[in-house]
Amino acid sequence: MSDEIAENGTANGDVPEIELIIKASTIDGRRKGACLFCQEYFMDLYLLAELKTISLKVTTVDMQKPPPDFRTNFEATHPPILIDNGLAILENEKIERHIMKSVPGGHNLFVQDKEVASLIENLYSKLKLVLVRKDEQKSASLRAHLGRIDGLLERRGTRFLTGDTMCCFDCELMPRLQHIRVAGKYFVDFEIPTSFRSLWRYMYHMYQLDAFTQSCPADQDIINHYKLQQALKMKKHEELETPTFTTSIPVDVNDSNAEE
Amino acid sequence: MSDEIAENGTANGDVPEIELIIKASTIDGRRKGACLFCQEYFMDLYLLAELKTISLKVTTVDMQKPPPDFRTNFEATHPPILIDNGLAILENEKIERHIMKSVPGGHNLFVQDKEVASLIENLYSKLKLVLVRKDEQKSASLRAHLGRIDGLLERRGTRFLTGDTMCCFDCELMPRLQHIRVAGKYFVDFEIPTSFRSLWRYMYHMYQLDAFTQSCPADQDIINHYKLQQALKMKKHEELETPTFTTSIPVDVNDSNAEE
Numbered sequence: 001m002s003d004e005i006a007e008n009g010t011a012n013g014d015v016p017e018i019e020l021i022i023k024a025s026t027i028d029g030r031r032k033g034a035c036l037f038c039q040e041y042f043m044d045l046y047l048l049a050e051l052k053t054i055s056l057k058v059t060t061v062d063m064q065k066p067p068p069d070f071r072t073n074f075e076a077t078h079p080p081i082l083i084d085n086g087l088a089i090l091e092n093e094k095i096e097r098h099i100m101k102s103v104p105g106g107h108n109l110f111v112q113d114k115e116v117a118s119l120i121e122n123l124y125s126k127l128k129l130v131l132v133r134k135d136e137q138k139s140a141s142l143r144a145h146l147g148r149i150d151g152l153l154e155r156r157g158t159r160f161l162t163g164d165t166m167c168c169f170d171c172e173l174m175p176r177l178q179h180i181r182v183a184g185k186y187f188v189d190f191e192i193p194t195s196f197r198s199l200w201r202y203m204y205h206m207y208q209l210d211a212f213t214q215s216c217p218a219d220q221d222i223i224n225h226y227k228l229q230q231a232l233k234m235k236k237h238e239e240l241e242t243p244t245f246t247t248s249i250p251v252d253v254n255d256s257n258a259e260e
Numbered sequence: 261m262s263d264e265i266a267e268n269g270t271a272n273g274d275v276p277e278i279e280l281i282i283k284a285s286t287i288d289g290r291r292k293g294a295c296l297f298c299q300e301y302f303m304d305l306y307l308l309a310e311l312k313t314i315s316l317k318v319t320t321v322d323m324q325k326p327p328p329d330f331r332t333n334f335e336a337t338h339p340p341i342l343i344d345n346g347l348a349i350l351e352n353e354k355i356e357r358h359i360m361k362s363v364p365g366g367h368n369l370f371v372q373d374k375e376v377a378s379l380i381e382n383l384y385s386k387l388k389l390v391l392v393r394k395d396e397q398k399s400a401s402l403r404a405h406l407g408r409i410d411g412l413l414e415r416r417g418t419r420f421l422t423g424d425t426m427c428c429f430d431c432e433l434m435p436r437l438q439h440i441r442v443a444g445k446y447f448v449d450f451e452i453p454t455s456f457r458s459l460w461r462y463m464y465h466m467y468q469l470d471a472f473t474q475s476c477p478a479d480q481d482i483i484n485h486y487k488l489q490q491a492l493k494m495k496k497h498e499e500l501e502t503p504t505f506t507t508s509i510p511v512d513v514n515d516s517n518a519e520e
Contacts, residue, residue, distance in 0.1 A: 027499050182506055200511045207507040218503030227498075231491030238487075239287050243478030246442050247467040251454045 018103060019057045019083040020045055021070075025221040026228055029062030034217040034225035036124070036175050037092050038080045042215035043171035044099050044109055050211070053105030100168075111167040119152060120161075120169060124176045127184060131226060134188050142180070143193065149173075150196035159205055166211065174206045175216070182222045278363060279317045279343040280305055281330075285481040286488055289322030294477040294485035296384070296435050297352050298340045302475035303431035304359050304369055310471070313365030360428075371427040379412060380421075380429060384436045387444060391486060394448050402440070403453065409433075410456035419465055426471065434466045435476070442482045 022038035025031035032038075042058060049056035061070055061079055074081060074090070082089045082098060089095050099106040126142040153161070161169045177192075181203075184190030192199065206212045217225075282298035285291035292298075302318060309316035321330050321339055334341060334350070342349045342358060349355050359366040386402040413421070421429045437452075441463075444450030452459065466472045477485075 028503075031503065178506075194511045197511055197513065200509055201513040204509045204513045207509070213505075213507070216505060216507075219506050220498040220501050220503055224498045227491065231487065238480040238484045241480050243288075243291065243480055245473075245476060246438070246479050247473070247476075249460055249464045249467070251457055251460045 015052060015054050016085065016104065017055045017057060018045055018048075019059060021059045021061055021079045021081040021083070023079045024060040024062040025217065025224075026064065027221055027224050029064065030060070031221060032060060032215065032217050034179070034222040035079065036179065037095075039175040039215045039217070040171045041080050041082065041095055041099065043166075043175070043211045044106070044168060045103070046211040046214060047109065047166055047171075048099075048103060048105045051105050054103060096168075109166075109168045109171070111162045111169070113162045113167075113169065115152070116161045116169050119149060120173045120176075123149070123173070124179070127176070127180045130184060130190060131187050131230075139188065139190050142184070142190065146180070146192055146196060146199060150199040153198035153202050160202070166209070170206070171211075174203070174212055177203060177206075178216060179222055182219045183226050186219075186223050187226065275312060275314050276345060276364065277315045277317060278305055278308075279319060281319045281321055281339045281341040281343070283339045284320040284322040285477065286324065286484050287481055289324065290320070291481060292320060292475065292477045294439070294482040295339065296439065297355075299435040299475045299477070300431050301340050301342065301355055301359065303426075303435070303471045304366070304428060305363070306471040306474060307369065307426055307431075308359075308363060308365045311365050314363060356428075369426075369428045369431070371422045371429070373422045373427075373429065375412070376421045376429050379409060380433045380436075383409070383433070384439070387436070387440045390444060390450060391447050391490075399448065399450050402444070402450065406440070406452055406456060406459060410459040413458035413462050420462070426469070430466070431471075434463070434472055437463060437466075438476060439482055442479045443486050446479075446483050447486065 020038075020041055022042060023033035023035040025033045045054065045056045045058075048054045061067070063078060074088070077090045080092065080095060082095045084098065084102065089098050100110045101107070123142075123145055126138070126145055130138045130142050158164055160166050161173065177199075180190070181192060184192075194200065280298075280301055282302060283293035283295040285293045305314065305316045305318075308314045321327070323338060334348070337350045340352065340355060342355045344358065344362065349358050360370045361367070383402075383405050386398070386405055389398045390402050418424055420426050421433065437459075440450070441452060444452075454460065
């Protein structure tokens, strides 16, 4: 295991200790990586640790050189991994379910709000399309989606998505907004319009919160995350091709003066 | 050691056996890689093997998973590596010098021609600039340089650079022309003008030669070579930066209605 980077709450036996294993940065194995689900569950659990219903231990693992005991225990499984009372939970949906059903205080995070749920659901896939296609149509679609979130925040007038306290939807949305902001700007010069005042106000509040700032990767880690993805995708493209050899000639030299 | 991919000449003790270790493809470890110096010395030695002054054994090594005996013998040294009578020569300049001075027949390849030497010397660095800068000025400079080579070939009227037989300059130039052709086209849509008829005729003759076709990497391997270089360079860029966190807000929300 790598460094322990945060410990919150008390570990005196009054509250259960929950360990979250997250991916390290691909640049510096001691830093947090740009893994969206890692940050989402980090934020969920950080809020619970602040409420002192759990004690939280966050461990980063450098997947480029995982420590031997990590490989022994989890083989090829990638973080996030949640460990509760000796039980390791490896799949994202099961981690979410475990936080909601079994971690003390967790059920309070899981607010029912169908409008918000469906509004934020496909946002991130639009960023991926913008990064892959790099055309204005995809950027416009992402911008329109952000506009709808801005509209909801303005209409509701609340600090967060479902009220004045954070819930699971905020922990889901904000890491994705940060990726959209940082990677969108870097790769395709995409900017969240300043006219989305309610959305910016929402992000402003998030930037003040320890749950967000403690879990947030550096800009460089977000950018590098997408660069590596693109490099792997580019490489795959050539791997699938049958090798070809460019040895044809575009001009007519072989008939006229080639056989001199 | 990986597969042996070519054996020429006789190995009956009449002529010395020279082994050349070359880098494998980064796509398929069984294929030849897009290493310019590997191909250059491969071609030099192939010509000597055709003349039966040596017997040539070419071995490809997949540097992503080098076999244990390669790591034991050569540690972090990258191919090309020339092995002559149990002696391993690891540096490019020393390999060239060894072929010229010590490999039977080698001195014939090393023709004295200052005009050709200075003409081809900086060509490849211009491709690198085109791939990095991607501007028309750099492309024009590369095109002009190719034009000067075309001019020399036209003026001399010979099949190869220094006469009607291949020499070390041809083994140096042609692999680089192939990289310019394949990578230039792929990354920046650069094309060698069809008006460079003498240059195309030169390439046409090369494409007929076993020394070239046996040593030439696939187009995909050439393309992937530069993609990996770019990905590593991109990664390095972020590695050198101090981590920053974008948490500023471009609109004025904190003064007006943020502290609600």
